[in-house]
Amino acid sequence: MTVGSQVKQTVASLKGIQATLKVYATQSEEHEIKAVFTETVEITEKVLKDLEARVKVLEFQEPQYKGN
Secondary structure, X not given: OOHHHHHHHHHHHHHHHHHXXXXXXXXXXXXXHHHHHHHHHHHHHXXXXXXXXXXXXXXXXXXXXXXX
C-alpha cells in the first residue's frame, strides 16, 4: 500500500468518524456535551483539510497514484 493510498484511507475513516460525531452532537441534550462534540467536529474538519491538501501534494509528486 502506497503512502498516498494510506492517507486517502485515513481521510475516508476520518470522514466517517466526523459524521458519527455530528450525529452525537445533534442527539446530545446536554449543552456542555453538545459543545464538546461540536468542537471536535470543527477540529476534525481542520485535520481533514490538512490531509486532503497532503493528498494533492502526494498526487502531484507521484502522478501515477492520482485517483487511486
